[in-house]
Amino acid sequence: MTNNESSAKPPRPEPPVLDPSDKRTALVERLQSVLAGLPSFFEFDNHFSGVNATDLHALNTLLGASIEGQVVKALNLQRPIWDPDDEWLGYTFERQSQTFPDVRLVRKGDKGKPDIGLGIELKGWFLLAKEGEPSFRFTTSAKACADHDLLVVLPWYLDNVLSGSPVAAEPFVASARWAAEYRNYYWQHMRNTKGDTAITSPEGAIPYPDTSDMRISDHPAYDGGGNFGRVARVSGMMDDFIRDSNNTEVLGIRIGDWHSFLRMHSDQADLDTVSAKMRIELEKRVSKISEKDASFLISTLLLAKEILKDV
Structure with a gap:
């Protein structure tokens, strides 16, 4: 259908109404609580240092799979919260690659065929990646999403910004079926x-097909910019989540400001030119914040500039 074929918009999609008598409904509600508290449960002991500040964005690719693996580990460790009555004994969360969903709650069934409780499409988002927003594409058809499946986006950063251990921020959690319908x-x-x-x-297309070669993705008739599935750019889906994530403070400075600072630098950037741009931007903000905060922000960013000379 083209824009000219109909002037009346259909109503916006709503999340599926979940059957309260289905035990998966209570499971989803508990999982949402666990996922909201994930920053407290998340443990990643590896320490990273020596990464050139202008190369930090590469951590999104380098550590993405490990970060998602830690989320699965955290979910299994929090079983007492999402399965307090032992209704899901024998089920564990497992990652799978190259197919939807990324994570499944499964139990080995008869003849090796797994029983699947629900699925989670899990995506990590390094908050200092170049785009300033999640860059993954979610093209799965709503037909391939079960009512209880979830789309989860986990923001993360290094606790010392330029080095340290990965730290999780509050994730985005939504119905995967709704996300697919709203995207379309x-x-x-x-x-x-x-x-x-x-x-x-x-x-x-159906949820959890027996074969991995079943086609489950929607395809637009025309996508000149290659943006279909970039759900971070879907107005009304995760706008608030992206804004709140970029307002996360690390070492007293918002992630969004760290991101802007690092984007000014590149392998070919002239540091004096960057300093001039920084001062212009800071002068624009001074009138909006207290003198104490402005002084702290200036001194901290200038210190970061000196650090960049040494990395």
């Missing part, structure tokens, strides 16, 4: 575009 709704009805907005969904 945005693509067809909310973007300001004149192109063909039709979307083709795979025939016969």
